[in-house]
Amino acid sequence: MNTPTPPTLRVSTVLVLAALLTLIITSFVSISLDWQPFFTQAAIHTTGEFLLGFAPPDVSPAFLHQVALATAETLAMSALGTLIAALLGIMLALPASGRLGAVARASTRMLLNALRSIPELVWASILLIAAGLGPFAGTLALAVHTMGVLGRLFADAIENGPTLPEASLRINGVSPLSAFFYASLPQTLPQIMSYTLYRWENNIRAAAILGIVGAGGLGQMLKYHLSLFQMHQAASVIVAMLLLVALVDATSFALRRHMTRL
Amino acid sequence: MLMISEFHPWLLLDARSLRATMQFLSTFVPPAHSAEFLSVVLQATWQTIAMATAGLTLALLAAIPLTLIMTQCLSISRLGTNRMSMPASLLRHSARWLLLLLRSVPELVWALLLVRIVGLGPTAGVLAIALTYTGMLGKVYAEILESSDAHAADTLLKNGNGRLTALLYGALPQASSELLSYTIYRWECAIRGSVVMGFVGAGGLGQRMDEAMKMLADDQVATILIMLILLVTGCDGISRLLRRHWT
Numbered sequence: 001m002n003t004p005t006p007p008t009l010r011v012s013t014v015l016v017l018a019a020l021l022t023l024i025i026t027s028f029v030s031i032s033l034d035w036q037p038f039f040t041q042a043a044i045h046t047t048g049e050f051l052l053g054f055a056p057p058d059v060s061p062a063f064l065h066q067v068a069l070a071t072a073e074t075l076a077m078s079a080l081g082t083l084i085a086a087l088l089g090i091m092l093a094l095p096a097s098g099r100l101g102a103v104a105r106a107s108t109r110m111l112l113n114a115l116r117s118i119p120e121l122v123w124a125s126i127l128l129i130a131a132g133l134g135p136f137a138g139t140l141a142l143a144v145h146t147m148g149v150l151g152r153l154f155a156d157a158i159e160n161g162p163t164l165p166e167a168s169l170r171i172n173g174v175s176p177l178s179a180f181f182y183a184s185l186p187q188t189l190p191q192i193m194s195y196t197l198y199r200w201e202n203n204i205r206a207a208a209i210l211g212i213v214g215a216g217g218l219g220q221m222l223k224y225h226l227s228l229f230q231m232h233q234a235a236s237v238i239v240a241m242l243l244l245v246a247l248v249d250a251t252s253f254a255l256r257r258h259m260t261r262l
Numbered sequence: 263m264l265m266i267s268e269f270h271p272w273l274l275l276d277a278r279s280l281r282a283t284m285q286f287l288s289t290f291v292p293p294a295h296s297a298e299f300l301s302v303v304l305q306a307t308w309q310t311i312a313m314a315t316a317g318l319t320l321a322l323l324a325a326i327p328l329t330l331i332m333t334q335c336l337s338i339s340r341l342g343t344n345r346m347s348m349p350a351s352l353l354r355h356s357a358r359w360l361l362l363l364l365r366s367v368p369e370l371v372w373a374l375l376l377v378r379i380v381g382l383g384p385t386a387g388v389l390a391i392a393l394t395y396t397g398m399l400g401k402v403y404a405e406i407l408e409s410s411d412a413h414a415a416d417t418l419l420k421n422g423n424g425r426l427t428a429l430l431y432g433a434l435p436q437a438s439s440e441l442l443s444y445t446i447y448r449w450e451c452a453i454r455g456s457v458v459m460g461f462v463g464a465g466g467l468g469q470r471m472d473e474a475m476k477m478l479a480d481d482q483v484a485t486i487l488i489m490l491i492l493l494v495t496g497c498d499g500i501s502r503l504l505r506r507h508w509t
Contacts, residue, residue, distance in 0.1 A: 016507060024319050027312035034385040047379050117494035118487060121370075121458040122468075125475055126483070130283040209370045213461055219370075226374060238371065245366050 057235035067221070067240045074217035074244065077135050077210070078203040081142025086196045088143070089150035090185075096155035099180050109155070115148025120206050124215040135216030142203050142210070150199055157191045158184050201252050208241050218244070286480050293484035303470065303489050310466035310493065313384050313459065314452035317391025322445070324392065325399035332357045332404045335412040335433065336425045357400075365397025369455050374462045387464030391452050402444055410436045443505045450501040454494060467493070 095104040096112060124141035131137040166183035170176065211219025218241050225233040332354050334340065339347035346354070373390035380386050407429075415432030419425070434441075460468020467490060474482035 012507065016504065023315055027315040028319075030308065031312050031316055031384050031388060033316070033388060034380055034383065050379060113495065114491055117491040119454055119458050121461055122471060122487075122490065125461065125472070129286050205368065209368045212370060212374065222371065222374070226378070238367070241368070241371065242363075242366050245368070246362075249366075 053231040054235040054238075056232065057239055058230075058232040059236065063233060063236065067218075067236055070218045070221045070237075071240055071244060073135050074207045074219075075204065077139045077217055078142060078200060078207040081139045081207070082146055082196060082200040082203050084139075084143040085146035085150050085199070086192075088147045089154050090192070092147065092151040093154035093158055094177075094180060096151055097158040097184075099158075099176050099184075109152070112148045112151045112155075115144055116152060117148075118145065120145045120203075120210060121213060124210050125213040128214055133214045133216075138207060138210040138215030138217060141215060142207060146199050146203060150195060153195045154188070154192055157188045157195070161187050197252075201248055204248050205245055208244060286478075289480040290484040292481065293488060294479070294481040295485065299482065299485065303467075303485060306460075306465075306467045306470045306486075307489055307493055309384055310456050310460075310468075311453060311497075313387045313456040313464075313466055314391060314449065317388045317456065318395055318445075318449050318452045320388065320392035321395035321399055324396040325403060328357050328361060328396070328400040329403040329407065330425070330429065332361075332400065333407045333429075333433070334404075335408055335415050336419070336428055338419060338425065341416075341420060361397045361400045363397070364393050365401065367394070369394040370458060370462060373459050373464045377463050382463040382465075384465035386462075387456055387459035387466060390459065390464065391455060394455075395448060395452060399445070399448060403441060406437050406440050406444070407433050410440075439508060442508045446501050446504045446508075450497050453497045457490060457493070 092108055092112060094100065096108040098105040120141050123144050124138055127137045127140050127144075131140055161184060165187065166179045169179040169183050174182075207217050207219075209219045211217045211221065212223045214220060214223075218237055222234055222237045222241070225231075225237060330336065334346075334354065337346050337350055337354075339345075339350045369390045372393050373386050376386035376389050380389070410433065412433070414436070415428040418428040418432045423431075456466055456468075458468050460466045460470065461472050463469065467486060471483065471486045471490075474480075474486060
């Protein structure tokens with residue numbers, strides 16, 4: 001009977017695997033995980049007590065009203081942040097897609113990369129200085145980070161789109177800006193819309209936790225109640241976060257299925 | 263919406279906040295660059311990478327068995343009748359719900375809770391990443407395995423092979439490159455996640471950043487920000503290289 005020859009092992013694959021293994025082992029060694037709290041008798045007891053302290057969640061109408069307000073704040077932060085980011089992102093995508101020369105393209109892309117590499121939470125903690133505590137700093141933080149993400153995605157979408165319509169306008173003497181607005185932008189608009197909606201979904205999740213550094217929304221409530229050891233209230237906030245995330249997931253799933261079926 | 267999010271752009275131009283901002287920005291240059299501080303930052307950077315790697319490894323260890331439980335095309339009772347037996351479907355659904363719960367709680371909230379159990383330090387961060395990523399990896403692995411062609415695994419199962427054999431020889435070879443590339447992508451996300459873990463006291467670059475912000479040591483903040491950008495860009499590059507190598 002003929003058996004197929006076994007695949008040959010490449011040297012580079014072995015090297016990469018060895019490097020990964022070294023990375024994993026050195027990681028575990030250098031962190032020296034502290035398993036103690038999970039395995040000693042007393043520790044299990046305190047952990048159990050800590051977890052039991054959460055039940056039952058606070059469901060008094062007054063508190064639920066506060067939670068609802070914080071949820072609305074979270075949603076508003078994410079929507080506004082995404083909107084600002086999308087508008088500024090399109091403006092930055094124009095130079096970043098090479099419409100205004102190679103130098104402008106490289107420098108704008110560098111700016112977008114820098115905006116994108118700094119997480120929302122870090123932006124929020126920096127912007128607290130300029131904007132003060134509260135949801136405004138959170139909105140700005142979401143806007144700045146998302147601007148980096150969306151600007152890059154928009155620029156890529158514009159660059160990868162068909163070039164013929166814009167080229168024919170340019171050949172007939174239309175200025176680069178008008179050619180962009182009348183040819184490239186309308187062509188990529190559906191993609192721009194879908195990227196923006198996708199980021200909005202991400203930003204709702206991000207906005208829920210931004211408050212941990214003091215930037216408003218549900219996160220701020222959670223941090224506040226946990227710091228005061230008001231576990232019942234903290235439990236309600238966590239449940240509200242879970243519901244918000246689950247609702248967003250379900251809505252986006254349903255919308256996506258609806259749109260792909262059409 | 264503008265009202266709820268307290269959108270007051272004019273606050274940015276307020277004289278007092280402008281002064282605070284200018285003061286903050288003016289001390290940004292030059293970034294702190296004493297040898298001592300740089301070594302601290304480098305250590306924190308390594309801790310961030312190590313947290314992400316260790317967390318993802320633990321997540322893998324938990325997610326792979328859960329995937330094995332969940333994947334529908336590896337069900338034996340489903341063969342022939344196309345209906346799973348009661349206990350099998352119950353087990354699959356409970357695994358699904360467990361994963362849903364694990365990934366619905368944001369990693370930062372896991373970290374916030376775990377810091378109170380295991381104390382300050384990287385352990386909380388590693389566990390937070392492990393919990394959230396178990397949820398994400400398990401779900402996506404099962405989806406990838408189920409969306410690939412089930413014919414080979416089916417044939418193996420029908421001829422009396424075990425589930426593990428069907429997975430290794432039937433389902434895995436088709437899906438391996440997709441599984442690998444998703445795992446590497448998640449590693450990149452874990453690095454970004456572990457950067458912010460520090461803000462709740464779970465070690466790494468975030469914690470140094472938080473400390474520097476609270477001491478209003480702006481030159482240190484600037485150094486950490488530069489390090490952060492380098493770290494994220496570097497990891498993007500490595501992950502792109504690895505994905506190209508394997509796919």
